[in-house]
Amino acid sequence: MKIDKSLLAGSTIILILKLLEEGDMYGYQMIEELSKKSNNVFQLKAGTLYPLLHTLEQRGLATSYNKTADNAKVRKYYSITKKGRSYLQEKEKEWKTYATAVNKVLGGEIFAAI
Amino acid sequence: MRQSDKISAYLEIVRQQIRWKKAQPIVLEEIENHIIDQKDAFMRDGLNEEEATARALAEMGDPVVVGEQLDRTHRPKPDYSLLALTSLLVFLGLMVQFSISSNIFLAKWMFERQIVWSVIAVAVMFIAYFADFTIIGRYHKIIFSLLSLLVFVCYLFTGEVHGRSVKMVYLLLLFPTFFAGFVYNMRNKGYGGLILCGLVLIIPAFLAELAPSAAILFLLCVSCLFILTAAVFKGWFNVNKKSALFTMYIPTVITLLSVFLFILMRDGYVSQRLQVILNPYLDPRGAGYVTIMIRRLLTNSRFIGQGLPISGLEDYTVFQLLPEVNTNYLLIYLIYRFGWITFVGIITLLAAFIIRAVIICRKQKSVLGFLISLAIISTFAIQCIIYIASNLGFMLFAPLSLPLISYGGGGLVINMALIGILLSLSRTGYLVRDKMEVGFKKTSFIQYDNGRVIIDLKRTT
Known part of the structure; x- marks a missing residue:
């Protein structure tokens, strides 16, 4: 299913932080995980991911470090910071309120419970 | 066209969009790795190399758009808070110098001179800011020598003031920073590297002894020990941390103690001075004079406003009671003349400066950046501590300078150069990375590991 881009933009940061909350990852891994977890709904373009990751790093929500993989390739891993975790919590709360409200309007009380 | 050329062409377009040259290599490396990972994954799914490359590039998106987005994220930004604090301190220093200029002989000339030095110092700061700080790591031997x-x-050809080569003292303030570059090059060198670092320190220690300045010797020892300790904790020498600390501190403590005892036993003057430090009233007209005067001035100071007159010395100003107020006893003058509140203000500013510097230090991605910022912070902080302590009457060392505030061109220029390096670290530090991982096991040709003998045929070093 194609999803409207504007819907995605704001939530991408939350999605990335959520992935990092579970463990340190490098960029390619994130895209794979994201599409796996969302049943291929979120096909994040790699070109969008890196500017976002670098912004997260500059805002202190994530940090990065280099790690050498088995094939001697140096990979840049990202890891969520304390600040990132509290930011994520706050945004998750906001998102849930928003989603509940949208569901209420769209489908009445039944959806609101989901 | 070969497939790898297609990738290079793509990366070249991305590169052209990123205006900040320094950011380019590190960003492009990441993008390239991603494209290759993606291509390999497509090939595992059964695509041939050409299709896989094309699809991997398509997944990445339009190179111009990607490059533009990356360009927006990577702009060189100076650390405005540190810059603001620095300008505030320099400005404050000039104001204080101006306010005392009516009180001392030759003051107008001195104030003008200080303005000229400030302009030079600002220029030096900007040069250091735009220079590439990794030079300190790359050419450590040349710079150190x-x-x-x-x-x-400087020792041979410049004049002495009160038997001390003043210009030399300020140049010595650069040593901790360049020592950081030296330590950086000792990664994975084990105890040999650690000992070499200790040996190299003999040079600045000897020069400090020539000056002679106990204060700078103290500053050098503490800063460099601080840098070495931090490096050991980072696993930089690749040795056991505890035994490395013992290796460092036991000889240091023994040396210092023996030097101390030696001086005490040999030199009647020094031991007498030490006793006077502890009890200035032993020699109220000689070595204890300044300390006693400081105590009297401070006890008569108020929180806000001019201090109370000192009994018996009502007719004298601070400038007549203490020597070289504008260089060495600026804080006492301010406390007595305007109240303790000025002291609180200045301490707050200096503390804010140091805290900001620590934040920059913690943001460093490379060990080089980390060690250099640590060196600058400790150089700055120890100068402050020595100055403040001596101005409060703890006269263990003669004060060096109150960074950016006290009178004197040499100290100002050197401190501003260090701040320039610190600002440059805050601007580009997060982009610089060490080529080798910290704690990376140094591999030898034949290794014995957990019951196995490993012969490394691919060893390159």
């Missing part, structure tokens, strides 16, 4: 030579030449 040149500085040593320069200090020595």
Whole structure:
């Protein structure tokens, strides 16, 4: 299913932080995980991911470090910071309120419970 | 066209969009790795190399758009808070110098001179800011030797003030920073590297002894020990941390103690001075004079406003009671003349400066950046501590300078150069990375590991 881009933009940061909350990852891994977890709904373009990751790093929500993989390739891993975790919590709360409200309007009380 | 050329062409377009040259290599490396990972994954799914490359590039998106987005994220930004604090301190220093200029002989000339020095210092700061700080790591031997030579030449050819080569003292303030570059090059060198670092310190220590300045010797020892300790904790030498600390501190403590005892036993003057430090009333007209005067001035100071007159000395100003107020006893003058509140203000500013510097230090991605910022912070902080302590009457060392505030061109220029380096670290530090991982096991040709003998045929070093 194609999803409207504007819907995605704001939530991408939350999605990335959520992935990092579970463990340190490098960029390619994130895209794979994201599409796996969302049943291929979120096909994040790699070109969008890196500017976002670098912004997260500059805002202190994530940090990065280099790690050498088995094939001697140096990979840049990202890891969520304390600040990132509290930011994520706050945004998750906001998102849930928003989603509940949208569901209420769209489908009445039944959806609101989901 | 070969497939790898297609990738290079793509990366070249991305590169052209990123205006900040320094950011380019590190960003492009990441993008390239991603494209290759993606291509390999497509090939595992059964695509041939050409299709896989094309699809991997398509997944990445339009190179111009990607490059533009990356360009927006990577702009060189100076650390405005540190810059603001620096300008505030320099400005404050000039104001204080101006306010005392009516009180001392030759003051107008001195104030004008200080303005000229400030302009030079600001220029030096900007040069250091735009220079590439990794030079300190790359040319550590040349820089270290040149500085040593320069200090020595300075010792031979510049004049002395009260038996001390003043210009030389300020140049010595650069040593901790360049020592950081030296330590950086000792990664994975084990105890040999650690001991070499200790040996190299003999040069600046000897020069400090030539000056002679106990304060700078103290500053050098503490800063460099601090840098070495931090490096050991980072696993930089790849040795057991505890035994490395013992290796460092036991000889240091023994040396210092023996030097101390030696001086005490040999030199009646020094031991007498030490006793006077502890009890200034032993020699109220000689070595204890300044300390006693400081105590009297401070006890008569108020929180806000001019201090109360000192009994018996009502007719004298601070400038007549203490020597070289504008260089060495600026804080006492301010406390007595305007109240303790000025002291609180200045301490707050200096503390804010140091805290900001620590934040920059913690943001460093490379060990080089980390060690250099640590060196600058400790150089700055120890100068402050020595100055403040002596101005409060703890006269263990003669004060060096109150960074950016007290009178004197040499100290100002050197401190501003260090701040320039710190600002440059805050601007580009997060982009610089060490080529080798910290704690990376140094591999030898034949290794014995957990019951196995490993012969490394691919060893390159």
